[in-house]
Amino acid sequence: MQRYTIKPRENWQQKVEEVGFEFHTLEETYWDESAYYAFPMHEIELIEKATSELWDRCLEAVQYVIDQKLYAQFHIPQWFIPNIEKSWNDDAPAIYGRFDFSFDGSTLKLLEFNADTPTSLFEGSIVQWYWLQDVNPKADQFNSIHEKLVDTWKYLTDYLHPAPLYLSCVRDSLEDFTTTQYMRDCAIQAGLDARFIYMDEIGWDDGRREFVDLEENVMLNIFKLYPYEWLVNEDFGPHLKEVESFWIEPSWKMILSNKAILPILWKLFPDCPYLLPAFFEQNGLTSYVKKPILSREGANIELVRDYYTIEHTGGEYGEEGFIYQQLCELPDFNGNYPVIGSWIIGQEPAGIGIRESNSLITDNKSRFVPHLIL
Numbered sequence: 001m002q003r004y005t006i007k008p009r010e011n012w013q014q015k016v017e018e019v020g021f022e023f024h025t026l027e028e029t030y031w032d033e034s035a036y037y038a039f040p041m042h043e044i045e046l047i048e049k050a051t052s053e054l055w056d057r058c059l060e061a062v063q064y065v066i067d068q069k070l071y072a073q074f075h076i077p078q079w080f081i082p083n084i085e086k087s088w089n090d091d092a093p094a095i096y097g098r099f100d101f102s103f104d105g106s107t108l109k110l111l112e113f114n115a116d117t118p119t120s121l122f123e124g125s126i127v128q129w130y131w132l133q134d135v136n137p138k139a140d141q142f143n144s145i146h147e148k149l150v151d152t153w154k155y156l157t158d159y160l161h162p163a164p165l166y167l168s169c170v171r172d173s174l175e176d177f178t179t180t181q182y183m184r185d186c187a188i189q190a191g192l193d194a195r196f197i198y199m200d201e202i203g204w205d206d207g208r209r210e211f212v213d214l215e216e217n218v219m220l221n222i223f224k225l226y227p228y229e230w231l232v233n234e235d236f237g238p239h240l241k242e243v244e245s246f247w248i249e250p251s252w253k254m255i256l257s258n259k260a261i262l263p264i265l266w267k268l269f270p271d272c273p274y275l276l277p278a279f280f281e282q283n284g285l286t287s288y289v290k291k292p293i294l295s296r297e298g299a300n301i302e303l304v305r306d307y308y309t310i311e312h313t314g315g316e317y318g319e320e321g322f323i324y325q326q327l328c329e330l331p332d333f334n335g336n337y338p339v340i341g342s343w344i345i346g347q348e349p350a351g352i353g354i355r356e357s358n359s360l361i362t363d364n365k366s367r368f369v370p371h372l373i374l
Contacts, residue, residue, distance in 0.1 A: 116257035124353030298363030
């Protein structure tokens with residue numbers, strides 16, 4: 001694994017906008033093609049193998065949490081537990097997730113799993129692929145994200161109600177809107193009647209006891225780029241347990257999207273080479289990362305090395321509790337610290353995207369940097 005600096009493509013902003021990528025520059029540059037990461041094939045094979053094995057371990061961990069009724073450790077409301085268990089027992093399929101790895105070319109460790117509402121999907125699938133075609137069309141890339149998304153939507157057809165598919169996200173987030181519209185495009189390519197709706201436009205019909213759109217049409221299939229811990233606290237949240245609407249991701253993903261899964265994974269699989277020791281208490285760790293079980297974009301993280309805090313971030317998370325994970329410092333490429341985001345789509349490894357920061361904590365200012373295979 002090597003990091004190379006290069007000259008960005010001429011008029012690169014126009015080129016990425018031509019493929020529908022509008023949030024390439026936020027407060028600072030987000031899409032950064034002044035560099036790229038290169039991997040030999042054996043390193044890609046290691047990432048692929050780890051992704052597949054960790055997905056299997058995660059499914060075993062979900063079964064364990066359900067069997068042992070460990071919902072309190074995940075701060076999951078009691079009333080929603082039957083919904084989670086039903087979706088699991090019904091084998092409701094999931095579309096996607098993103099494992100975040102620390103990787104230095106030899107040692108690969110799981111930092112966390114973005115299982116419910118992972119972002120950087122469009123840039124990982126489409127934007128970096130077009131970059132590769134312009135920069136080095138003879139090279140390869142670990143990237144079958146688009147094909148696997150379309151195939152997975154085709155597979156889901158047998159599970160969906162015979163009705164339109166609605167795809168939804170929050171208003172006023174260009175990143176979420178782009179990701180959701182990209183998912184809609186993949187669903188359309190799979191032959192589905194896919195329609196967009198904002199989360200605040202989803203209504204509840206008391207008479208019919210159904211979710212409805214702006215035209216009062218019943219919504220039976222709903223993809224949401226909106227975390228379950230927010231969804232259950234919406235005014236219509238309690239109605240989730242009343243209706244047979246098919247939600248994507250399924251509600252059992254609420255277990256995997258919670259960082260409380262990390263101590264569970266460590267307890268069950270301490271010999272797994274990709275896992276870091278993790279606990280619900282400090283448990284004797286002298287160098288560790290303290291993470292809220294529910295947080296986003298690197299908020300409320302504390303990095304401790306030999307009892308001393310070396311980095312921390314603020315934010316509004318932590319009310320539900322924290323976990324403690326053995327410190328694994330990201331590799332340093334001349335002051336750039338990359339996290340490998342490895343996608344699992346339709347239960348298969350599908351490709352990677354790389355976010356890098358100028359600090360050890362990956363946050364909402366981290367850059368997306370493309371990659372290729374040597």
